[in-house]
Amino acid sequence: MGVKIGILGLGTVGTGTVQLLLSSAGRHPMLKEIEILKVGVRSPEKSREVELPFGIVTSDIESIVTHPEIDIIVEVMGGIEPARELILKAIENGKHIVTANKALISRYGDEIFSAANKAGVYVMLEAAVGGGIPVVQPLKQSLSVNRINTITGIVNGTTNYILTRMQTEGSSFEDVLADAQQLGYAEADPTADVEGLDAADKISILASISFGGRINLKEVYCEGIRQVSQTDIAYAEKLGFVIKLLAIAKRNTPSSSPLSHSPLPTPYSPSLSVRVHPTLVPVNHPLASINGVFNAILVEGEPLGQVMFFGPGAGAGATASAVSSDILNLVALLKASTTSLNPLLTCAHQDYCQISPIEEQITRFYARFLTKDQPGVIGKLGTCFGKYGVSLESIVQKGFQGELAEIVVVTHDVTEGNVRKALAEIRTFDAIDSIPSLLRVL
């Protein structure tokens, strides 16, 4: 009896996980069967929030992933290297893996899952997306029979916190970011968060699980929130929207067939649109009211309809919940069978999903124009949009910025390429001073 684990890393998540595993009273009784054999850290002499018996903490991390008694390696060190190399070596040595490392999985998932399949081990990654929110396992198991059409997520707490405060306080991006950094809600180098890179990692993982194919991260369109201005937040509000950084993965030919018999031509690894960008979300949409550091993932499938998972997207406790539950699930899986793997929990897909270029995606757009106060500008805009097949939902002249008139346009669903062509032409108009904002609308 007993499953022996080695933990790589004793930072926030590692510490939370060790604390949880050491306080098993009142939790699932099977937790008592987990033994922490080794914890690998860079500086073993550093004082820690958790006390571990002598001999467990070690800086010889390599010896952990090859340790003959260890069944499961828990990688919570973060970063690409040496995490990648250690995980691969652990897999080679027949260890099952639990990881919270979204950056690694989104970039090297291909290599890691191929190795895991070859070695016959599991790679569990619930903590990689949405912190403590169960979403990876529900997608793999509870929703497994659905044709997933769309995953739409608020998966980065930092940017959601910043946008929420910009919305409620009317402050600028720079001011809120500086404050968030002081409060510890944003990193000293906020690039990965505010540029949408972290969200892109997460949506590529979710898309891979939902659509049964691998995702090339480089093909994921990614636009951050730096350019979201207070002016646009205010306009959006007047039009009935809030601005959120959404991570979206969408099947290009949605399977809408309501429970029909006829086999659809939909492939299991379909063509997708996968992207991260600030988005105008209608105020009555379930994602519109997800505020602050919370995350939420909305899954739309057939025949399911829509379900949403909501909760804390980060934090030691929430992430430790996900990491430790993955460990406990492995313990349960190993108890039930040590020979065959559960096919819903392994990575079966080999092929890459085809991701369509951003120009081909179809969505609504919000654009803001600064124009010279000339008669007929609105007519010219409308005519030019029409020329490129862009039909308009609304076009309003609301305010002035100095001498310039401000015109805001919301389109119907159109391909992004057509919108860009229309805007390129509009930019040449004499009456147009500038086009400060182009945002997508959910």
Place this chain on the structure above:
Amino acid sequence: MGVKIGILGLGTVGTGTVQLLLSSAGRHPMLKEIEILKVGVRSPEKSREVELPFGIVTSDIESIVTHPEIDIIVEVMGGIEPARELILKAIENGKHIVTANKALISRYGDEIFSAANKAGVYVMLEAAVGGGIPVVQPLKQSLSVNRINTITGIVNGTTNYILTRMQTEGSSFEDVLADAQQLGYAEADPTADVEGLDAADKISILASISFGGRINLKEVYCEGIRQVSQTDIAYAEKLGFVIKLLAIAKRNTPSSSPLSHSPLPTPYSPSLSVRVHPTLVPVNHPLASINGVFNAILVEGEPLGQVMFFGPGAGAGATASAVSSDILNLVALLKASTTSLNPLLTCAHQDYCQISPIEEQITRFYARFLTKDQPGVIGKLGTCFGKYGVSLESIVQKGFQGELAEIVVVTHDVTEGNVRKALAEIRTFDAIDSIPSLLRVL
């Protein structure tokens, strides 16, 4: 290869499930390994929405649960008998079970799970709670390491639809119910829904899974929405609340220890408060914005914090998603091991949770009084409440109903027994005409 299933019942959920299983294109490839061997119905000659090959549909239901080739029995007939007897016989014959039958599981779970454990088979019931929303499996697996403190759910779509329309339209309960019946959102006999019985079934199942002990349904306090009046909805709104029918299961001694080492005295089958009643929910609470027929389940655990699951609580597609995913999970489990069961997915607990009487529960209360317009009534109310240890958050006299003044009181957290004693005494006051409403506050 191939897993053979027998389906009992071909109503809405059964039809949705058969349709899903027969349209496997674009879904998880493992679905193709499922073969529907038999479908049991009462009237095989009745015309159906699904076409099945000759010989599959039969009225000899008993022969299905004993059929030697069938691995999984899918019970979607509903009702207590003959569902109970058929499931027990199927288990006796070594079949795994998938059921959507909350009424049966909440009443006879004890008998069914004991039989299943003895026979070494699974009983899967994702569809019994929350329709297509994954909540049973996430509680069993993804959240398995947490000490769950509270489950708070809107788990009955009919009553939530009625309350939402009462709130938005200002209509009376009777009018909205009649309309809901016409629209098919409420049954001709709405008792199970509007009296809270359906919600009680569901919360007892969720509590059993979350707290690792069985629940005696008879001990679950249950109060429906018939007595919720437009007056109270309006007062609640003024005070910053909406009224929802909540199903609540709560650990009486919450485990709040923030990741501490020290083993807590919390038992794994703890003392609980389990109840269903209309509740004033603060407007900024995540459950306050769950409207119409949607369901949502909020789980609060340590170290997790709060997560919420939201989606369609009923309907053929959503329920078929849950039933079929349970089937697919069984297929995956059987592929990985045909000898041992996954301990997180079996029912391990034997003991009953202790459920404290409603008098001992601690919550806030909202009470509305009709009083004769005499000076000093508010003082007398306050004094009497104080005598029983009931401290008040607010006490306001807002309006008149004819000759009578209307006073609304919101208490701080108190035991229900003390509130009842205070109200019994207040009822004897000369100045008190009546106490039309007593509602609990989240």
